[in-house]
Amino acid sequence: MTRSSIPEQIRRVAEHALRAAETLLPEWLPDGARQGREWVARNIARGDRRAGSFGVSLDTGRWNDFADDSAHGGDLVSLLAYLQGCGQLEAAQAIDRRLALGVIGASGSAIALPQESEAERLAREIRQDEQRERLEQRHRAVAIEAAQLWELGRPADPRHPYLQAKDVAPYNLRQLRGGRLLVPLCLDGRLVNLQFIDGQGAKRFLAGGRVTGTYSPLGRVEGRCRLFVCEGWATGATLHAHTGCAVVCAMNAGNLATVAMSMRARHGEDVELVIAGDDDRQSPGNPGRAAANRAALKADALVVYPEWPADAPLELSDFNDLHLWRAHKYKEQRS
Known part of the structure; x- marks a missing residue:
């Protein structure tokens, strides 16, 4: 080189x-x-x-x-x-x-x-071990906090502004007294973190919690079935509503491949694994498609994208966007 x-x-x-x-x-x-x-x-x-x-x-x-x-x-x-x-x-x-x-x-x-000296190598390895241990301790503490907040929450109100804006059912979400939705993030079936969504759609995770490899599940994986892997929760809720299939939401494009590979390892060939990718048509390099294609390749999965009608605006990118646009068009035609 x-x-x-x-x-x-x-x-x-x-x-x-x-x-x-x-x-x-x-x-x-x-x-x-x-x-x-x-x-x-x-x-x-x-x-x-x-x-x-x-x-x-x-x-x-x-x-x-x-x-x-x-x-x-x-x-x-x-x-x-x-x-x-x-x-x-x-x-x-x-x-x-x-x-x-x-x-x-x-x-x-x-x-x-x-070339690093032996002393430098040892110091670097000790530093890395300490960083990993601090990170694991923080992850464990956040998982406990997530479980406590989850217990405090009540079933999400279907009239929550975010759910109405996305035109999706609350499914397994919970809601705190202040109105924030709680989206469960799991790892190997265990709750380890939460995503909060407020009435304006602003989102954040519990600070310091595990995100990489985590997913939010919708529906149950039973026997030989189809399992979708997508990015955001609203996209997953839309897919679940329209197909009846189980869905796991990776929460962001960078996490798609990790979650898809973990689903493949967990369920093997019993599931038809399908990556439901975002189609970021206005973003350079279309990061949604790039991430979905990589995930499908690594997890030996199929990949699907929204099928855009000719008059669909370019800013639409995911399956929930397509659902909302079609619903709006239908209302216009009925009025």
């Missing part, structure tokens, strides 16, 4: 990382929370006690610590390098492995990394 190819591969990894930002950032900065289009967290690299000054843009990947003029960067590769105290090539390799991209070293040539 030539030296000139390394920056290009790092750039490509950064592009993929940005598409999976909502999966990666909760793992790297588990005490953070989404605020609008930014992930705001403690700066773990300098031992922050409170979140507020450190933020990462979900749209561009740019990050900045307003309390430290030297702490800033333009993409998620540089962010991981900063958080882990490593070089950008090493950070890009870590992201490449995490997302199973196959970008770094794709030509078959080995990348020569600077």
Whole structure:
């Protein structure tokens, strides 16, 4: 591999990382929370006690610590390098492995990394073990909190503004006294996290909870059947209502492949696995289709997309969008 190819591969990894930002950032900065289009967290690299000054843009990947003029960067590769105290090539390799991209070293040539001393290697491994243990502890604590909140919730009101806006039934959702919907996120059948949805449709997960590999189930997988895997919960509710089939909602495009592969491992060939992909026709590279195609390939699954009528607006992207548009057209024709 030539030296000139390394920056290009790092750039490509950064592009993929940005598409999976909502999966990666909760793992790297588990005490953070989404605020609008930014992930705001403690700066773990300098031992922050409170979140507020450190933020990462979900749209561009740019990050900045307003309390430290030297702490800033333009993409998620540089962010991981900063958080882990490593070089950008090493950070890009870590992201490449995490997302199973196959970008770094794709030509078959080995990348020569600077040799680290035995003491440096041991220190790095200890640091990584400590980070993993802190993350696991946080995941366990959030799972307990999720179970407690779930018990406090009551069956969701079908008249909730979000459910009415999406024209879907509440199914297995619950609702807190303040009106927020609770969407259960499971791992191997166990509740481990929650997604909150307010009346305006704003969504967030429990801060620090596990997101990667989790899913929200609709319906039961019984015997030989069809099982859909999709992104958002409203899309899953629409699919379940129209097909009667079981659905698992991966919550975001970056999680589709992981969830699909776990469903394949769990149910084997007893299920006809179908990825119901988003069709992001107005987004460069159509990330919804790209993620769905990757998931289908990795999980040996079929893949389907909404079939758009010629007059369907381009901003529509998923099966719930198509359902709502058709319902609106029907009402217009009846009036």
